[in-house]
Amino acid sequence: MRIGLLASNPELPSNQRILEAGEERGHRIRFYDIRQCYMKLDAEHPEIHYRGGRLLNKLDAVVPRIRPDLTFYGCALVRQFESLGIFSLNSAEAISHSRDKLYSLQHLLQQGLPIPTTGFADSPLDTDELIDMVNGAPMIVKLLEGPQRRGVVLAESRTAGESLINAFKSLQANLLVQEYIKEADGKSLRLLVIDGKVVCAVERQGIPGQFRHHKQQSRLLAARISADERKLAIKAAKSIGLKVAGVDILRSRKGPLILEVTSSPALDDLEEVCGKDLAGAMISAIEKQLGWKRKLATPVNR
Structure with missing residues (x-):
């Protein structure tokens, strides 16, 4: 099979392992930098190109490993592959939903799956009630748009929580407040x-x-x-x-x-x-x- 690994850094150990695993199983697997891919949206001749004009329409499957800051373009690219009938190990829709922290938590709850008690508000005027919603301090403050493993802070006191929430709000940042599971x-x-x-x-x-x-x-x-x-x-x-x-x-x-x-x-x-x-x-x-x-x-x- 012809498989494309869609990612940003070919040197990352996880990406190296996927390339090795594909080759060990006798497949033709290649790394493609998401930012170097471009696409043609056309009813009769839709295409995906890689730098230098290489056509990627003949791939059998792609493995998307999209960096958080490339979610929008990466998902658009995966959707284009899917529209050509090329299988993506994770679909563009699923990746997009997983990256939206608020949506994914709401969706999990709708499916009856348990999460820590979580509060979300737009106005700094609601800070006190937001903190009360998650049983006070200590609490976790999470930026919705934060890169993976970043933008997550433990506020050990109510005062620290208020300061964090109000500081983020003043920057127009969307955040979640979550109960701390001691x-x-x-x-x-x-x-x-x-x-x-x-x-x-x-x-x-x-x-x-x-x-x-x-x-x-x-x-x-x-x-x-x-x-x-x-x-x-x-x-x-x-x-x-x-x-x-x-x-x-x-x-x-x-x-x-x-x-x-x-x-x-x-x-x-x-x-x-x-x-x-x-x-x-x-x-x-x-x-x-x-x-x-x-x-x-x-x-x-x-």
């Missing part, structure tokens, strides 16, 4: 779902003094998960429409709560902890979708 003790689960199955589960523990789990600022350990946590991750990915998803879960007294569903989860650190070929599982999902069967070796006549 019993989680700064830990969260990352479950990787590929094609309707949880293929890896890790526990992330932030280093002392750090709240948000950044790759360089957290410790990953293989995690044993419950049947409820497994089902919740699978349902969350399916409800957003993602074939590949990282589902972040908090363990609370009320049971597991979904923090976030991401469409471009890092693979390399998860592979290292879980000891599994996760990039290969992504390629296998494409093979299954397109009905591709590995060629068997020619039998030797005896």
